Amino acid sequence: MTLKRRIAVNVSIAFSVIYGISAIFIYISFSTFRKEEFMERLEEKALTTTKLLLEVKDVDNQILKLIDQNTINKLYNEKTLIFDSNYKLIYSSIDDASVKWDVNFLQKIKKHKRVYTIEKEKDVLGVFHIYNNTDYYIIIAAEDKSGMSKLEFLYQILILSFFIGTTLVWVTTYFLIRKSLEPLDNFQKIITSISINKLNTQIIESSKSDEINLLSKAFNQMLLRIERSYLAQKEFTSNASHELRTPISRLTLQLENLIQQGGHSENTLNYLNNMSKDVNQISDLINSLLLLAQINASNFGVNFQQVRIDEIIFQVYEKTIKNFPDFQMNFEIENTESDLEIKGITSLLEIVFANLFKNAYLYSYDRKVNVIIEDNPTGHIQIRLINKGEKLSPEEEKKIFNSFVRGTKNQKIQGSGLGLRIAKRILDLHKAKLAYTYEDASEQHEFTLTFPV
Numbered sequence: 001m002t003l004k005r006r007i008a009v010n011v012s013i014a015f016s017v018i019y020g021i022s023a024i025f026i027y028i029s030f031s032t033f034r035k036e037e038f039m040e041r042l043e044e045k046a047l048t049t050t051k052l053l054l055e056v057k058d059v060d061n062q063i064l065k066l067i068d069q070n071t072i073n074k075l076y077n078e079k080t081l082i083f084d085s086n087y088k089l090i091y092s093s094i095d096d097a098s099v100k101w102d103v104n105f106l107q108k109i110k111k112h113k114r115v116y117t118i119e120k121e122k123d124v125l126g127v128f129h130i131y132n133n134t135d136y137y138i139i140i141a142a143e144d145k146s147g148m149s150k151l152e153f154l155y156q157i158l159i160l161s162f163f164i165g166t167t168l169v170w171v172t173t174y175f176l177i178r179k180s181l182e183p184l185d186n187f188q189k190i191i192t193s194i195s196i197n198k199l200n201t202q203i204i205e206s207s208k209s210d211e212i213n214l215l216s217k218a219f220n221q222m223l224l225r226i227e228r229s230y231l232a233q234k235e236f237t238s239n240a241s242h243e244l245r246t247p248i249s250r251l252t253l254q255l256e257n258l259i260q261q262g263g264h265s266e267n268t269l270n271y272l273n274n275m276s277k278d279v280n281q282i283s284d285l286i287n288s289l290l291l292l293a294q295i296n297a298s299n300f301g302v303n304f305q306q307v308r309i310d311e312i313i314f315q316v317y318e319k320t321i322k323n324f325p326d327f328q329m330n331f332e333i334e335n336t337e338s339d340l341e342i343k344g345i346t347s348l349l350e351i352v353f354a355n356l357f358k359n360a361y362l363y364s365y366d367r368k369v370n371v372i373i374e375d376n377p378t379g380h381i382q383i384r385l386i387n388k389g390e391k392l393s394p395e396e397e398k399k400i401f402n403s404f405v406r407g408t409k410n411q412k413i414q415g416s417g418l419g420l421r422i423a424k425r426i427l428d429l430h431k432a433k434l435a436y437t438y439e440d441a442s443e444q445h446e447f448t449l450t451f452p453v
Helices: 003-055 061-070 103-112 145-180 182-193 211-261 266-297 309-323 346-362 394-398 419-429
Strands: 076-083 089-092 114-119 122-131 134-143 305-308 328-334 341-344 368-375 381-388 433-439 444-451
Touching (some): 003 089, 003 114, 003 122, 003 134, 003 145, 103 122, 103 134, 182 211, 309 328, 309 381, 346 381, 346 419, 419 433
Antiparallel strands (some): 305 341, 381 444
16 A cells, blocks of 8 residues: 555554544434433423423313423423322323323332323433422323434434545545655656666755655755765676786687697696686686676666577577587477567677576586577567486575575586676666476476566
8 A cells, every 4th residue: 555545544544543533422412412302392291281280270180291292382292101109190291192100100200200201203302390398209201302303313324425525525634645645756757767877866866855856855865875886896896897807818829829838748638728727717707707797787788689599598508519429409489470570689688598508518427408488378479408417405596696606516617606696687787587396306407587578
């Protein structure tokens, strides 16, 4: 989840919680207010009816019922019961419906003076009243249609406003955050476009003192430090290339001349040959290290051209058999409809296959390699190099593309341990993949190269 969405979601959740708590408080408060207001109306009506019954001598039960039914403040589905001190019913407005009561309920009314309960959809209120030193018990029940409809309407409004409000807050917050963080998006685009050859890129700084501008200043300063380090490394690579290669080349030439002069004893000749091999190995190591440094530091991507991968493979094979005459290659093209063209740098790709061929020759039983070109399911060009050889340990397999890694059983074989590392870095530069597997049954090493078309 992006930062913008995470902030919007967090703000929406916070709003939902706060609004939800507020809505619950409002609903409960209104419900309590409705109850208390209706209780006052019930009590007022109960006392009014009782006074009419007790104070007006000419009013009998039938007349009192007519008064109740035609009063302006009549309650919906109102039912009234009045009892004397002996719990005898002296007035009832009940026709077809009934209100549940018993002596215990009347005693409870006397004890608490006022008792409220709910019976089905009716609010029931019991009131204790004293008139002329005589106890009277009034039970009045009615439905608060108006209050309940208002409470239901409030509930619907709160629920609807909760969902609408949460949605509006999420959308509004998201777009406000998106607008506020727009400089950060531009910052990210600039960072993504920076490469080793664009270290002089500077992020535009504003006059504001916000966090994004402070980050831009810090990033620009960091880029300057990286550029200085890169230039120092590039200068070292150039100097090392000249200072190291020149004496090594002279030493190699002098050893070759000394060997060709003849007249040496067998021991001296063996000694000179071993020295020549060691010097050549040092030369290969230096060249490999310098090449690896150049790959990491240079922008080869600008020189990418359309090249045929099969032609590169055959060119490298022709060069390889000059050093290893007994090296054999079996070449196959399977299930491919592509023209075998990829974007790349011929000189670098030749180094990749030269290192893989040399690796196949040195670490195989029969000095043979099978090269198979095919299309993989994703439409990319896939090249498999297969040779038979001794299995590596699991630990060695994990580190096979690291620098200076060689099998413990192959220490006597000449090599620098950088060939596969260089091949991997060159393929990374070409946006290609290099994978290694070993099949126990056939004792086959397999390197798979996958190139985007």
